[in-house]
Amino acid sequence: MPTLTNKFVASRWLPFEWPLMEVEEELHALRTGGADASPDLAARVQALEARRQELLQEIYSDLTAYQKVQLARHPRRPYALDYARLMFDDFVELHGDRRFGDDKAMIAGLATLAGRAVAVVGHQKGRDVSERKERNFAQGRPEGYRKAQRVMQMAERLRMPVISLVDTPAADCLTEAESRGISEAIAEGQMVMSQLRTPILVTILGEGGSGGAIGIGVGDRILMLEYAIYSVIPPEGYASIVWRDPSRVAEAAEAARITARDALALGVVDEVVPEPPGGAHADPEGMAAALKARLCHHLAELDAVPPDELVDQRYAKFRAMGVYEELAIP
Amino acid sequence: MGFQHALGGHRWLSRRATLRAPAEYRDGLWGSLWPWVRARGILTGVSPSFAVPHPSGIIPTRVLTLPSRSSRPTVDGKRDESMAVEPGLLPRSEYREIADRIPDGLYTKCDSPDCGELLYRKDLEKSLWVCPKCGRHFRLGARDRLALLLDEGSFSEFGANLISCNPLGMPDYDSKLARYRKATGENEAVITGLAAIGGHPVVVGITDPAFLMGSMGSVVGEKIARAMERAIELRHPCLMISGSGGGARMFEGILSLMQMAKTCAAVGRMQKAGIFYITVLTDPTMAGVYASWASLGDVVIAEPGAMIGFAGQRVYANTGSGMDPRIQTSEHQHACGLLDLIVPRAQLRSTLERLLAIAYASPTHRK
C-alpha cells in the first residue's frame, strides 16, 4: 500500500491537475539529478516551486462541481481510519453487531480526542484493489449500521460524545443486504441518533451517498470537508435519470447541488472545513489537525448543553430542514 | 363492508365508475367480439371520474378524468370523449403510471405477468381490486384506499395547505408538480389527517404512487412529521400507509434526504411518548421511504405481492448487477423477519381495527 505522503510515486493526477503534474515531474527530475548539476539549478527549482504554488492556487480557487466530485472520490484521499490515526491520541477498533457479523465497510471504536473519551463510527474505503473489495467499497451492510448503533448506544451510557465520519458512495443493496434489512438498519440508525442523549458530531469526509450516509449522519453539528459531496443520488444516476445520458455527469454534478457550499447554503450542514490546496490528500496531517480543531471547538460548545436540551435542539434542527410553502387556511 | 359502501358513500370522496350496461356487452355485440378481444387483449375504455374537493377549501375542486390505456375506439365504434385528456398534459409513460392505479376498461387484464387474466371490472370492484384468479393486488389511489379503511365520514384532512417549492431550481420540477397536481387532484404525494377505524381515532398518513411515485420531498416529510406530532399531542395511535416507489425526491436534492432523518426523528418521539405506530406497506415501497418511516412501525404490515425493497431496479441496471425481483417482495421480506404481517386487502381494515382496539386498551392512548 503506498503511503499517503509519498505523493509523487503513488499519485494519480486528475485531468484538471495535469499542468501541475508537468511542473511536479520537472521538479522531480531536477531534484533526482536527472538534469545536469548546472549552477542555475537552485534558481530553476525555486522558479518551478513558485510556479507550482501559483498553479495550485489557480486550479483550486475555482473548482467545478465535478472536479470536487473527483476529489471527493480521489483514491488517495484520507479515509476514516487515516483520520482516526491522525486525530485521536488512541483508537481501539471494535467489531461486530452481536447479531450477525462484522461489516468491514463500517468502522466503530473507542478513542481519546484531545484527552477526552469519544466513540467513533464511520465508513471505511479500501486503499488498493483487494482492500477495496474487503471493505465492500465502503458500502455499509445492515450489520455495519447495527454495529454503529451498538457503539453509539454504548457511548450514550458512558456519556461519551460520538464522532461520525461519513464516506460512502451508497449503502449495500444486494440480495444479502436486502434480506437482512438494510432499509430497517438505516432507518433505525437515524432514529437512534435522533434520540441519543450525548453530543454527536458528523463529518462528511468524502462521499455522502444518500441513505448510506444519513444512516450514520444525524447529529448536533454536521461538518463537511470543502471538497466532499453530499447527495441523494450520485451525479451519474442523476444524469441517467434526468437526461437518460450518463455521459452528462459533469453537468449533473452542477445541477444536483451536491458540493459542500450547496449543502451549507441549503442549511443541511453547519460548517465547511477548508481543505489545503490540492485537496485533503495533499496534506493529510494538516487536514486531520484542522478537522480535529473544529471537532474540539464544537464539542466544547455542546458540553454546555444538558442532554434533554441537546436532544430537543437536534430534533428542532432536522425538523427545520426542507423548503415548502404554507398557504394560509381561509 | 362492501366496496360500494366504501367508495361510493364517502363524504368527500365521490368516485363514480360509470359502467355502461355491462350485460348488453356480454350478451350482444360484446359477446360476439369476446374471442377477438380476448385474443388481442383490447380493453374498452370506461373512465371513472374523481371529484376531490379539499376539506381545507384551498384547492378548488378538480375533476380528474383518468386517461385511458388505449385510445382505440370503444366497442360501439365511437371514441369515448369522457376519457379525453388535455393534450401534452403528461408524457406517455406517466399516462400509464396514472392509468395503472385503476384500470379503466370494462374488462381489464391482470397486471401480474404470470397471470394476465382478463377480468370483468365489476368483479374486480367486488374483490377490492384484487385479481380473483391469482390474488394480485392492484394499486389503489390514496383516497380510494382511505375510503376502504376508514370509518365513513370520519376523515378530516390537515396539511393540505403545504405546497412544494423548487428550492434547487431544477428545470422540470415546477412543471412536473403542476402536471401531477392536475392529474391526481392532490397537492402532494401524501395525504394526512385525523380519522377513525372501527370507532378508534387514529392519525393517518398515506402516500400515493400516482404522485411522482409517492416520493418524499420537503412537503411529504413535513406533513408526515406533523402527523406524528399530532398523534403524540392527541395521544392517538398513528397509521402510515406507504405507496412510495420513488423514495427520496431527487428534485429536491439533499433536502429530500433530510426528510428521512426528519421523519425517523419524529418516529423516535412517538416511541418515547408511547404512541403506537402501525405502517402498512403497499406496492411499491422503496428506497428512502422504506429506509425511514415505513420500516419503523411497531407493527409493520404489507399487502401480498407488494414490491418492497431498498434500491430500485434502475440502480441495479446502472451497477450492472441484477436483483432477483422475488427478493423485493412482501413475501421475502416477511420470511426474513422484516415484516410482522402480510394481510390481504379484504382483511386489512379488520386487522387494523383489532390492533387499534388493543392499543386503546393500553394506558398510553386516549380517545
Ligand SMILES: [Zn+2]
Ligand atoms: Zn391475476
